[in-house]
Every structure is written in structure tokens, then in C-alpha cells.
Amino acid sequence: MQLPTQESDRGWTGTMDKNSFLRVQKEENKISANYERGLFKDVLISLRENKLAMCCSVILLLILLAAVLAPLSPYDPDKQELTNQLARPSAEHWFGTDELGRDYFTRALYGGRISLSVGFLSMVLSTAIGTVIGTVSGYMGGRTDAFLMRFTDIFMSVPSFLLMVVINSLFPPKVWSMIVILGLFEWCQIARITRAETLSLKERDFVLASKHLGASHRQLIFGHIIPNMSSSIIVAGSLAVARAILTESALSFMGLGVQLPKASWGTMLQGAQVYIMDMPTLAIFPGIFIVLTVFSFNILGDALRNALEPKMIK
Amino acid sequence: MVSIFSFLIIEAAPGDPVDNYVRAGMTKEEIEDIKREYGLDGNIAEKYGRWVLHVFQGDLGNSIHQNRPVAEMIGERLPNTLMLMGSALFLSLTVSIPLGLWAGLKKNKLADNVISFISYLGISVPPFWMAMIMVIIFSLKLQLFPSGGMRTLNVYTAGDLIWHMVLPAFVLSLNNMAVFTRYIRSNTISQLEEDYVLTAIAKGTGKRKVLFRHVLKNCLLPIITLAGINIAGLVCGSFVIETIFSWPGIGRLAMEAVGNRDFPVIMGYTMFSCIILITGNLLADVLYAVADPRIRQGMDRDNG
Numbered sequence: 308m309q310l311p312t313q314e315s316d317r318g319w320t321g322t323m324d325k326n327s328f329l330r331v332q333k334e335e336n337k338i339s340a341n342y343e344r345g346l347f348k349d350v351l352i353s354l355r356e357n358k359l360a361m362c363c364s365v366i367l368l369l370i371l372l373a374a375v376l377a378p379l380s381p382y383d384p385d386k387q388e389l390t391n392q393l394a395r396p397s398a399e400h401w402f403g404t405d406e407l408g409r410d411y412f413t414r415a416l417y418g419g420r421i422s423l424s425v426g427f428l429s430m431v432l433s434t435a436i437g438t439v440i441g442t443v444s445g446y447m448g449g450r451t452d453a454f455l456m457r458f459t460d461i462f463m464s465v466p467s468f469l470l471m472v473v474i475n476s477l478f479p480p481k482v483w484s485m486i487v488i489l490g491l492f493e494w495c496q497i498a499r500i501t502r503a504e505t506l507s508l509k510e511r512d513f514v515l516a517s518k519h520l521g522a523s524h525r526q527l528i529f530g531h532i533i534p535n536m537s538s539s540i541i542v543a544g545s546l547a548v549a550r551a552i553l554t555e556s557a558l559s560f561m562g563l564g565v566q567l568p569k570a571s572w573g574t575m576l577q578g579a580q581v582y583i584m585d586m587p588t589l590a591i592f593p594g595i596f597i598v599l600t601v602f603s604f605n606i607l608g609d610a611l612r613n614a615l616e617p618k619m620i621k
Numbered sequence: 622m623v624s625i626f627s628f629l630i631i632e633a634a635p636g637d638p639v640d641n642y643v644r645a646g647m648t649k650e651e652i653e654d655i656k657r658e659y660g661l662d663g664n665i666a667e668k669y670g671r672w673v674l675h676v677f678q679g680d681l682g683n684s685i686h687q688n689r690p691v692a693e694m695i696g697e698r699l700p701n702t703l704m705l706m707g708s709a710l711f712l713s714l715t716v717s718i719p720l721g722l723w724a725g726l727k728k729n730k731l732a733d734n735v736i737s738f739i740s741y742l743g744i745s746v747p748p749f750w751m752a753m754i755m756v757i758i759f760s761l762k763l764q765l766f767p768s769g770g771m772r773t774l775n776v777y778t779a780g781d782l783i784w785h786m787v788l789p790a791f792v793l794s795l796n797n798m799a800v801f802t803r804y805i806r807s808n809t810i811s812q813l814e815e816d817y818v819l820t821a822i823a824k825g826t827g828k829r830k831v832l833f834r835h836v837l838k839n840c841l842l843p844i845i846t847l848a849g850i851n852i853a854g855l856v857c858g859s860f861v862i863e864t865i866f867s868w869p870g871i872g873r874l875a876m877e878a879v880g881n882r883d884f885p886v887i888m889g890y891t892m893f894s895c896i897i898l899i900t901g902n903l904l905a906d907v908l909y910a911v912a913d914p915r916i917r918q919g920m921d922r923d924n925g
Contacts, residue, residue, distance in 0.1 A: 359738075469891055472879065494644070553747055558750045576750060587757045594750035602745035606801035608641055 353614035360610035363603035370600055374419035382410035405578065405589060414570060415593055421571040426488055426552035432490025433551075434544050437497025442500070442528055444498070445505030456502070459495050467492035469552065475563040482565055485558070489551045497543045504536035538615035540606050549604035556597050572597050691889040695871055696871050699893065702863065702870030706855045706897075709788060709793035716794075717801035718844075722837065723811025724802065736802065743799025748858055752792045752865045759788060789866040793858050804847055808840040816838075842913055849905025856894045866896065 328439050354360050370512035405411050444455035471488055480488070508514055522530070533540075559573025566574070573594040581590035724736040759766045766788050812818065813836060821831045856872075863872035871890055878886035 435631045455907070469860065469894055472860070472875075549745065553745075556747050559862065560747075565878070573747075578754065583753060583757060584761060587761075590750075591759065594747070594754070597750065598684065598742070598746050601747075602742060605741055605745055619878055 328466050330551075351357045354610055356519035356568070356611050358604055363606040363610075366599055367603040367607065368412070370419060370603075371423065374415050374423055377413065377416035377420060380410070380413040380416060382413040404426075405575075411589065411592065414575060415596060418570050418572045418575050419510060419596060419600075420568060421565055422484060422552055422555060422573070425482065425489065425565070425571065426548045428486045429493065429551045429555075430544050430547045433493040433547055434497055434540060435489065437494035438501050438540060439514065439532065440494065441498035441501030441503075442532060442618035444510060445502040446524070446528060446532065452502075455498075456457050459498050462492070462494040466558070469515060471554070471558060472561070472563055475558060479607055480558075480566065481565060481568065485555060485564055488556060493551060495556075497540070497547065500539055504539055504594065505532055508532050508535055538611075540611045542615065545604050545611060549601045549608070550602070552597065552601055560582075633742060643671075662865060667881070674915040680922045691886050694874060694886065695889050695893055698869055698871045698874050700858055701868065702872060703870060703897075705786065705789060705793065705863070705870060706852075706859055708790045709858075710797065710852075710857060712790055713794035713797035713801055714844075717798045718837075718841070721802040721805025722809055722832070724806040725813070725840075726832070728810055733806070737806070741807075743795050743802075746790055746795065748796060749865055750859050752788070752862060755788050755792055755864075762848060789862050789868055793855065793862045795882070796854060796858065800845060800851065801847065805840050807843065808843065812836045812839050842909065845905050845909045845912060849902045852901035852905075853898055856897055 345540065356365070365536075392609060440455055440459065444452045471613045473491065475485075475488070509527075509532060514527060518527060555564055555571060556573030556576070559571050562577055564573055565571040570578075575593040576590060579586070579593070582589050720736050720740075724733040727733045767785050817835065818831055821835060823827070826834075859870060860872035860875060862868070863870045864876045867873065871893060875887060875890035879888065
């Protein structure tokens with residue numbers, strides 16, 4: 308848009324001047340409206356345009372709701388009904404029953420509780436570790452930065468899955484130890500992202516301004532830097548949940564994760580392996596849950612990235 | 622130029638730390654191991670030092686379970702694993718390059734959407750579940766491929782081997798395939814916007830020639846690095862896939878060792894995996910330097 312210059316102003320009539328002012332004012336309104344809408348609504352609008360992401364959030368919401376409301380199911384996930392083993396899916400048992408006559412649908416819901424909570428909590432842990440290390444590293448710079456980043460590099464290049472296998476084969480894993488182990492091995496990417504963001508944020512004017520106004524390091528980091536990279540953290544977090552659920556299910560499938568009688572989706576698949584010949588549905592249903600959840604988190608993560616980083620769209 | 626060189630060093634550097642770290646992890650595990658088995662943790666450092674010393678002499682110790690040298694057990698299974706990993710890598714590259722290029726060309730059209738959707742799925746599907754589904758469909762229902770093993774008893778032909786390799790290699794390659802496809806797609810899109818493409822077209826170069834001669838070359842360079850990084854995924858994947866398809870590689874050996882608490886074997890396996898990893902990364906760096914004249918020049922200038 309070209310604003311009328313001084314010379315053309317003089318040449319034009321007054322009404323034209325008003326028009327051009329109107330135009331400027333309109334644009335200003337648009338921008339301020341954008342701020343008023345807030346981040347959340349902005350994201351919502353941009354998500355609504357992406358049908359696939361919309362579908363995924365609905366699916367995710369359904370799975371989450373089902374897992375939370377699992378106790379509403381008329382069946383007890385651990386109650387064995389030995390007269391009704393390996394039943395085919397029916398109106399009574401939606402997914403059939405497993406080798407001990409337990410309702411498979413209910414078990415899948417309770418498995419979802421474990422899988423999702425392991426995924427979420429380990430994401431929270433890894434995000435916390437990653438954010439602290441990344442921010443401190445980027446903020447301090449110099450030798451601290453070099454040391455922390457080498458440390459991260461080392462962690463990144465280690466085949467974490469193998470180490471998890473070794474650790475879990477030595478200590479019989481529990482749900483909380485799974486969360487800790489997954490969290491401890493997944494923070495590297497988040498550390499890298501937050502470090503890069505911190506590096507650019509700490510040179511921005513508003514941070515420099517508050518620094519020169521006498522803000523403490525803590526205020527700068529927690530009050531200015533971390534809130535301003537929350538969008539990248541959220542994106543990385545949603546991808547981390549997907550990864551954690553995948554890793555957890557693989558470990559549980561190998562018998563090195565969540566142990567019976569508690570069952571995650573991976574544990575259920577491990578049990579289903581034996582009956583793959585006569586009851587393939589046992590293997591299919593929990594897998595579909597995993598795929599849907601992980602797929603949705605991946606798509607949502609990418610959609611959020613597109614929504615939060617306008618430059619990525621083009 | 623110096624920065625590229627230092628980048629190369631950092632890229633190649635994980636080699637040492639990996640070893641260091643894994644050994645450090647090992648000591649800790651060994652502590653637990655000794656504590657549990659003997660109820661004391663006296664001379665861990667000494668024992669660990671001995672293990673390291675033996676490793677450098679090429680002696681990985683004896684398997685507790687089978688009472689055979691670990692190096693021998695790993696040695697006889699290593700080629701099988703490498704073969705599986707190699708074919709999976711080859712498969713994922715040959716599928717993902719054309720798919721990624723095509724999707725990048727038809728950005729936001731139907732073909733792109735379908736390919737992107739499938740590659741998202743490929744990332745989200747747990748490989749072990751895919752393996753189960755493949756076995757159900759192709760081995761149990763259609764009876765097309767064997768559900769496991771490496772060769773039919775007493776048959777030693779290449780065809781038989783490939784026939785057994787189809788399912789495991791496909792499942793193993795799936796994840797990489799999806800990652801590569803997405804990467805090549807976004808690369809193609811960004812490369813097509815570059816000025817040199819415009820120049821080439823303006824000069825009257827054919828579209829096909831621009832695509833295959835110029836764009837493809839620039840897209841493939843980062844893939845070399847990516848493939849090097851993803852070897853870690855292949856190693857971990859082969860661990861799972863070999864177990865499911867009862868492929869006689871080192872991954873399955875390790876899984877059995879985990880079941881038997883056969884620590885020398887587990888340690889030997891972890892070490893060998895790291896060696897594969899480091900070699901892969903190193904190979905990727907060398908290949909990259911060979912393929913990219915910019916880096917090659919930088920190295921020459923730094924060296925001389």
C-alpha cells in the first residue's frame with residue numbers, strides 16, 4: 308500500500324485525504340482485533356480451516372473422554388468370566404473377550420488410561436527438563452552453553468530404545484518408572500528448540516528493555532522468555548506425547564514395559580500375539596487405538612505449528 | 622569454510638561420547654547386577670576395567686546362558702541383521718524419493734494430500750503392530766509370505782531368502798520411508814522456489830531436466846545425513862522386528878539374552894549396535910563430503 312506523499316497530498320482534494328486516512332485506520336483496527344482475539348482463538352480459527360486437524364482433535368477428545376469415563380462401563384476390566392473366553396465381538400462385548408473372558412472393550416479403555424497417562428506425564432517431565440536445560444543453556448551462553456549442548460548431543464546420539472530395554476530388563480518396570488525413563492530420554496529435542504528460541508528472544512527489544520530496567524535473571528527467564536516460546540513448547544510437547552506413547556507401547560509389547568495385571572495398549576498387544584491365528588481382532592483393536600492417538604497427536608502438532616508460526620504457512 | 626569443517630567434526634564426534642556414555646551406563650548396570658547376584662559391590666571398577674580391557678583385546682566374554690564366546694555368537698548373526706537393515710534402507714529410499722518428489726511437485730493437490738496422509742500414518746503406526754497386521758494378512762489369510770524365519774529348511778537359494786525378507790524388510794523400512802518422503806517433499810517445495818530453478822526454466826531447460834538434474838540433486842544431499850541419523854531407528858527397529866519375525870539376527874539374540882538375563886550378550890549387543898550406529902554416521906558424513914563439493918572444498922582448504 309502506498310501512502311500519499313506530501314506532494315500528491317497538495318495536488319489532491321481533501322476528500323481523497325480522508326479516504327486514505329480511513330484506509331489506514333481500518334488496517335489498524337484489524338491488527339488490534341487480532342490481539343484482542345488472543346492466541347487461543349487465533350489457533351482455533353486456523354484449526355477450523357484444517358479439516359484433518361479438526362477430525363483429529365475430535366478423535367482425540369473422544370479417546371480421552373472414553374479413557375476418563377472408563378469406570379462407567381458395565382464390566383470390570385479384571386473380572387474373569389471363564390465360561391466366555393475368546394468371544395467374538397458382539398452387541399454384549401463390543402470387542403469380544405480375551406483369553407480369560409474379560410471384556411476387551413473395557414480393558415482397552417483402561418489400557419488407554421495407562422497409555423495416555425504415561426504419554427502425558429512423561430511428556431510433562433521431558434518438556435520440563437528440556438525447557439530448563441535449553442533455556443539456561445541459551446540464556447547463559449558461553450561455557451555453560453557449550454557444556455550443556457555437548458551433553459544434549461551425547462544424549463541424542465545414544466540409541467535410547469536400547470538403553471530403555473537394558474534398564475527395563477534389569478529393573479522390573481512399574482508405571483511410574485516407565486514415565487521417568489521415557490521422560491529422561493526424550494528431552495533432547497525440546498532442549499534444542501528452547502535453546503534456539505532463547506537465543507533469539509534474549510536479543511529482542513522487550514527483553515533487553517526489562518533487563519536494563521533491572522529485572523532479575525529469574526524474572527527475565529520465567530516472566531519473559533519462557534512465556535514467549537510457549538507456542539513452540541506446546542508443539543514440541545504434542546509431538547513428544549505421540550513419541551512417548553509409541554515407545555511405551557513398543558516396550559510393553561516386548562514385555563519390558565507396563566506389567567500385568569495392569570495393561571496398557573502395548574501390553575494387550577503382547578497378550579494378543581499368541582491368539583493371532585484364531586482371534587486377530589484381539590490384535591487389531593488396541594493397535595487401532597494406538598494409531599489413532601499417535602496419528603492425531605502428530606497431525607495436531609503440525610497443525611498447531613502452522614497456526615502458531617505464520618511464516619511456516621507459506 | 623571453517624564453520625563447515627567444525628560442523629563436520631561435531632557431526633562425527635558423537636562416536637566417542639556414545640561409547641563413553643554406554644560404558645558409563647554399563648557400569649551402573651553392572652553395579653546393580655553384581656549387587657543382586659552376589660550381594661556385594663566391591664571391585665566394580667576393577668571388574669569394569671577388566672571388561673573394557675578385554676573388549677579392546679577383542680574378547681567380549683562368554684555367554685552365561687550358552688557358555689559360548691559372545692563375539693562368536695554375535696559374529697554369526699551380524700550379517701543377517703546388516704542384510705535386513707540394508708535392504709530396509711534401500712527399500713525406503715527407492716520408494717520415498719519418487720513419492721516425495723511427486724508430492725512436492727503437486728503441492729496441495731490430491732496426490733500430495735494422499736501421499737502426505739499416508740506418510741503421517743507411516744510415522745504413527747507402531748512397527749510391531751504393523752508387523753502383526755502384515756502377518757495376519759499376508760501369512761495367515763493370503764498365505765503369500767512366510768510369517769517368520771530366514772529360509773526354508775535346507776533350501777539355500779537367494780530367491781528363498783528374499784521371499785522370507787519381504788515382510789520384515791518392508792515393515793522395518795516403513796518408518797524411514799515416511800520420514801524421508803516428508804523430508805523430500807518439503808525439500809522439493811523449497812528448492813522449486815529457488816532462483817536457480819527459475820533461471821534454468823528461463824534459459825529454456827525442460828521441466829523434466831530441471832527436476833531430475835537440479836532439484837533432485839539438491840534434495841538428496843540432506844537425505845544422506847538424515848539416513849545416517851535414522852540408522853539409530855533402524856537398529857532399534859530391527860530389535861523389535863527380528864523378534865516378531867524370528868529373524869536370526871543380533872536383535873533377536875539380544876531379546877533372548879534379556880529373557881535369560883545373559884548380561885555379557887546384552888553388553889556385547891549394545892556395543893555392536895553403537896558400532897553400527899557410529900559407522901553409519903561416519904559413512905554418512907564421508908558420503909556427504911564426497912557428494913557435496915562445497916564441503917569437500919572446505920576440507921581441502923582447512924587441511925592445506
